[in-house]
Amino acid sequence: MRELLGPDAGAEVDPAQFASQTPDGRDAMGLLARSAPASISAQRRMFSPRAAMARGAAFLDLVVRTVVADTGRQADQAAMVANRGVRAYVRVVELPACSRCIILAGREYGVSSGFLRHPRCDCTMEPVTRRNHPTPLDAEDLFESMSPAQRRKTFGEAGAKAVQDGARISSVVNARKGMDRVEMFGRTVQVTRVGTGSRKKKRPPRLMPEEIYRLAGDDRNQAIQLLYKNGFLR
Structure with a gap:
């Protein structure tokens, strides 16, 4: 992000303040620890040991991917808000992506506007400044770049x-x-x-x-x- 914002990036983001909790304010370690109860609950519902462990692992995978991506976007947005040279940001979507994200690809938002996302969403944001005018792929561009199989799976x-x-x-x-x-x-x-x-x-x-x-x-x-x-x- 500092590379995109240039030498006048403004205040520096403190990573520790973002890593100590989840983006919605919950304790990160406490949330991760909930994978164990997820497996125990599955066993009580008569899942096999392998299936119960897989259920806990799936929960852990969901949490880690979502929290890491959300925290990164949260830090990026804080850096953009702190830089008065940033006028807005655009949503950058890379394939594979879900249909809900694809229709938002390339859209421009106010620098403090909330970032619409879903669990495991890996979309990113790019700042719009006087020097940086991003032109990411929009929904139509992404659709054209998809194979027939990808189109059927997504839409x-x-x-x-x-x-x-x-x-x-x-x-x-x-x-x-x-x-x-x-x-x-x-x-x-x-x-x-x-x-x-x-x-x-x-x-x-x-x-x-x-x-x-x-x-x-x-x-x-x-x-x-x-x-x-x-x-x-x-």
Whole structure:
């Protein structure tokens, strides 16, 4: 971070103050020690010894990866806030990454804005200064650099196909937040309630890309028309 900020980096971050506790204020050693009770609890639920130990190890892996990444970002942000030359920061996302992070790739935020992340998130931030104007890959760039298998794994078969047909990546990803099954057209279909308007003026649920492709079959024109109608294309 000091390399990016240059010779006028401002106040120096004290690493010890960040390493003594987790980013949310909990005792780091106490949190790590919870891996043992996780294994004991699994054994009490009749898991095999091997499975119980694996459960504790998985918890420990989750905690270590998350705390280390969060602490690094917390220290980086403190360094940026302390430097008055930093105007903002951009989110840097590297593959492999989840769909939620990909749609945030390359976005610029105020220097003190919170960093959206999830457990095991390894995204980073890069400062925007007078000398440093980062241009990281955005969601579309990342999608283009992914293999077909990576696209299917990250966005699902229908989601990846919708993006390839021109749908906005953010629309496809956000639609899954409110995914539901309802009776429409005389059958049970997958829909989303995200992006259907305010609570006072709520429009009918939108078809998910999966249902759009099922309804359209091999008719590419109908699929694209339904993508437009359901807000995935504009």
